[in-house]
Amino acid sequence: VHGSLFAESGWKQKHTKGHQAAGKLHVVWNVDGQWIDDFLITPGRRGDSPVSLQLRLLPDKMYVFDRAYNDFDFWKKIVDQGSDFVTRLKDCKSHSALQKKVFRGKKDKYGVLYDGSYTSTSLSAKKSKMKLRHIIYRDRLTKKIFHFVTSDRKASAKAIADVYKKRWAVELLFR
Numbered sequence: 010v011h012g013s014l015f016a017e018s019g020w021k022q023k024h025t026k027g028h029q030a031a032g033k034l035h036v037v038w039n040v041d042g043q044w045i046d047d048f049l050i051t052p053g054r055r056g057d058s059p060v061s062l063q064l065r066l067l068p069d070k071m072y073v074f075d076r077a078y079n080d081f082d083f084w085k086k087i088v089d090q091g092s093d094f095v096t097r098l099k100d101c102k103s104h105s106a107l108q109k110k111v112f113r114g115k116k117d118k119y120g121v122l123y124d125g126s127y128t129s130t131s132l133s134a135k136k137s138k139m140k141l142r143h144i145i146y147r148d149r150l151t152k153k154i155f156h157f158v159t160s161d162r163k164a165s166a167k168a169i170a171d172v173y174k175k176r177w178a179v180e181l182l183f184r
Contacts, residue, residue, distance in 0.1 A: 035060050040073070040175045058083060066090045071161065073176040081131040088139055088160050095173050098127075098143070098156040108154065111145055119149040124166040127158045146170040 031053025037046040047065045058080035066072070068091035076097040087094045098104055111123045127143035128134070144157040144166045159169050 033057075033060075035064065037064055037066075037072075038176075062086065066092060068092055071095065071172060073173055075176070081129045081134045081137075084141075084158075084160065085133065085137060085139060093159065093161040095157055095159040095161065095169050097173070098158050104156050107143075108145060108156070119147045119152075121146055121166040121170065122154075142166075142169075144169055 033051050033053050033055060035049045035051065035057065037048065038044075039046050046067070049060055049063055051060050057077035061074075061078045061080060061083040066087055070092040072087050072092060072094040074094070074096050076099045078096055079099055084094055084096075107123065112118070121144065123143065123145035125143055127141040129141070139160065140162065142157075142159050142162065144155075144159065146155045146157065146166065146169075147153070148155070155170065155173070157169055157173060161169060164172075
């Protein structure tokens, strides 16, 4: 990003050299259509969750995003718009404990390992009646374990994992 953005508040990083600045591109990427539905550009140090509340959302869509977008109010905004979402959960002690319980005696298991309810600890979530699913999936090729949360109560857990895998296309777009 060009250094002339230093005039705008929030754009200059603490440890910049010369005319360097940082910026983030937040994209609503249409995986099936292979185009951008909406985007926002923010200073590099802005958090993803607060920015997500500014994105334009459409009904009857499936929003898939990485674990940085973990704000319950954003999830609720998607559901209130008449759409669903899938995201990876951030690592935490309760997820690790559940994962150990699920893997007990099943070290070589792949695919869907768990499909149960998810309870957010946020204040907004405690007031909401929105029901969410927690899915644990282990990829056979990479052996990587994914924890997903989704508002989609109808699709199979495998379909949810496959939808998340499609989001990798946006990462490749900006490489």
